[in-house]
Amino acid sequence: MEISFTDIKQKFQGCGLKTTPQRAAIYDALLRSTTHPTAEELYAEVAPQFPMMSLNTVYYTLGVLRTSGLIHEVNIDHTRARFDANLSPHHHLICLGCQSIVDVIDPRLNRLTSPAGIPNDFEITSYQVAFRGLCGSCRRHTGRSINHSSPGLHPTTVKGGLHGKSS
């Protein structure tokens, strides 16, 4: 995703945010990243350009961008927050071995029907599917054993292909 400084500035202005070099660099780093980095990782990414920059600034900036809706927080495990500047509807593929997160872009997943049995005064504004399993590399290294200490694993085996019969 290529984006110029001017583009970033316009986005920030559109949200009523001041444009500072640090802020632009953090946002740019997140836009270019595909790994859903943590605050610390973004800090490491941007720090070379701004040796005086504080990790605090990264946290503050991420908070501001999140509140403005320019980025999303992705919660894979409870230990640390990860961030995503990709606002288009997409889903995630999470490796339980190495905790990596890959974007899943499949339009079919954006057309789920409304779930049954939910309170009718609940207004759903979005939904997201998290696929979990083991990436090729982790399968080879761990002999396909699943790390049960990782979060959210369900016993449902999905295998190579999920079956798509309509109930």
Place this chain on the structure above:
Amino acid sequence: MEISFTDIKQKFQGCGLKTTPQRAAIYDALLRSTTHPTAEELYAEVAPQFPMMSLNTVYYTLGVLRTSGLIHEVNIDHTRARFDANLSPHHHLICLGCQSIVDVIDPRLNRLTSPAGIPNDFEITSYQVAFRGLCGSCRRHTGRSINHSSPGLHPTTVKGGLHGKSS
């Protein structure tokens, strides 16, 4: 979900776990709960029965139960872990206002087709849909405004009913 002490003991034995009163109480509390409590909340729930019990024991126990596959960790936000003893496939409805989590049980959601464009050596073992929005109570109190500081919100508006065409 009703379960006797003997049932719990059998489950523990099946996993090679010793049965202690504290452990059984923690697991039982989680089985009876529908709110996906945190370690602290479970501690508060069980503490009256065991005044000497340490919060540490709750953490240790939850770790053991998770490793044994008896419970799951649910990650809604990065601030703290939440737990779920309901192992049957289900999904979650998350209120961005009050952070409450309600189970979504809809068989149609358990038959998603395999997502396109993922690495073909990735083995998916489970998936879970997180629906986000505002519960009735929070909508009334906040005037339907969505709290953008909450995690993972996507701009896709889902409204009352998602449309289920099979693109």
Place this chain on the structure above:
DNA sequence: TGCTAAATAGTAATTATTCCTAAACAGGAA
């Protein structure tokens, strides 16, 4: 060019969780 509110950087504080260790105990063996 100034003004002012917002942003930055630094330090300290907080919160959830994990680590460490001695004492207690569950469950199998004798």
Place this chain on the structure above:
DNA sequence: TTCCTGTTTAGGAATAATTACTATTTAGCA
């Protein structure tokens, strides 16, 4: 039943991520 041993517990200390506080700096407007 009683003993043994490894697991579990409880308590305190340590760690890691994040937030709070604050003085200084700066972006963006008048």
